[in-house]
Amino acid sequence: MTIHTKAGGVEFRNVTRRYGAVTAVNNVSFTADPGTLVTLLGPSGCGKTTTLRMIAGLETVSGGQVFIGGKDVTLLHATDRSVAMVFQSYALFPHMTVLQNVAFGLEMSGMSRQDREDKASEGLRVVGLAGYEKRLPSELSGGQQQRVAVARALVLEPEVLLFDEPLSNLDAKLRRRMRDDIRDLQQSLGLTSVYVTHDQEEALAVSDKIIVMNRAVIAQEGSPRDLYERPADRFVADFIGGANLVEGRILSRDSGKAKVDIGGVEILVPDRPLDAEDVLVAIRPNAITLDTSDEAAGLRVKVRKTVYLGSHIEYALESDLGEFFAIDHNVAAAVKPGTSAVARFIDRGTAMVSR
Template sequence: MTADAVVFERVSKSFGAVRAVDDVSFALPRGALVTLLGPSGCGKTTTLRLIAGLELPTRGRIEIAGRDVTRLAAAERRIAMVFQSYALFPHMTVVENVAYGLVVGGARRTEAEAEAGAMLASLGLEGLGQRLPAELSGGQQQRVAVARALVLRPEVLLFDEPLSNLDARLRRRVREDIRDLQKRLGLSVIYVTHDQQEALAVSDLVCVMRSGRIAQMGTPTELYDDPADAFVADFMGEANVIAGEVLGPGRIVLGGTTLEAAMRDHPPGPAQIAVRPEAVSLRREGEGLKGRVSRAAFLGQTREYEVETDAGTIFVVTPASAEAFAPGEAVICRLERVIPLRG
């Protein structure tokens, strides 16, 4: 049995003159939660629909659990999808919603509803089977949609922007529920979002897409700490991208100032330097990049600053407990870690 849940081999999908997915190849491992991340129009949702069989590729080959499904319709693939809107039937009870796919597939109603009840219990929804969807919270509706997908025992479970309809606090709780469930059941999950924090929080692997292609794929830590280029650096969280020069290991020049900072290996010479906002500390004196605070904001747990320097404007985030600075104050920016970008 293959170790890969989904394999794309040079897959493209065109809509007229527009190529939404452009010569994409990847192997997504079984039992992992893989997020397709990118801005609107990058191709992530089309890629998900290609996996689901809701779109067929213009060219290339798609494999699910070792089986060539390139030309198979959605009903012929062992996949299930949780839609952004949940798509629950409002006139059916919760247990009827979950059992629906089994009944359509030929199972007896009593058996299907018994299996649906067991799945609801496993997701913490025991006792809610006779309610209508409108009688549930947003988080409960999300779990019903997941139960309806899981009861079909899919090879791959697909999520299309599953948290976009929830408020911030509920979104955090439901994403934790999805991650816990995925780990507990060893599910192969493909998850689409445009939210970087969401991707960092739930993923084993993140596939960042841009203009129908894969910009970079790796673990959340790899993409955050070792981005391939300025696009990935800025998309995977905030980043200050500054033109500078690498002098050697741990030594760079920014805005005419020679600085020492932890950094990955990079050949000496001109380079784009990415600096994470939290990798900058502010001081009133000492060695570092001189600047002046142009904006300061208190956000409860953190403080945000914009600092004007000879290298350009630097966005800085510090803990709320750190020393505070007011607009107009002269400061020294000490860069704890920088990322010279390749290419």
């Protein structure tokens, strides 16, 4: 029995969710196009999980409208929406076999027992767990349990598949593998997926679009590259990938580049339409290179700390402009703590943001 998928888009129109005097989501509007994976990213308490639960119908809407597949589902109960959710806790029944767990959601569908089991077996095959049907959840690894949870959602053939912090219970190596598996599965099946995480690297790795939320509103949305290379403000620049933030003043603009003064040092950064001449410059850690030669010109720094992490070196730098955090993949030429150097900035890793 084949699993069929019908991707439906998601649209929020001016959606608000209040709990008494507390506004958890405030007048939020966005779209998730059919067949794409959209990530809701932000710190704890920003409203991302509440937003996901309103898509699922697990939270009621205080104002605005929610559409799935072009249909207004604002007032529909969760069971009447064509969505399925993969929870952080997996929520597997410990006394049921893997096959029974996957087939459980189909019991109210009117299918015969044999058809339910056939479909559950196909779901397990899709997620790479064929042959695990008779095992109990306790006999599986964390990653395998997560696959069972995904298979259980897939067999419902939802228009939208929702992920609520699905990898937070896994170790770092397995988390990296599972995020790739989820992305590959989403793309191969053409599933519309909305994914919640607070992990910036995870969001960058799996998403077609990222919606960064802060204090119940959308701070910025766009492709992973847009948000990383062109953050809108201080919060997004710091939250997506981390950035060194420095006060600067625009000196001139030409051919898409802006010459900016930071503490007496002139640097070139990609231009953007900001009205004020005084700006913040966001400098990514991997956009900083160190030059220890005596004749080098640039921002004078002192290496306060050097940390070897195998694939790269992390530096804590001191300067007249404050502390900088830098990353260098040239581990063979590490600069020792206490060394004076000059920091240079690669324009591709820098951005002007509003203050």
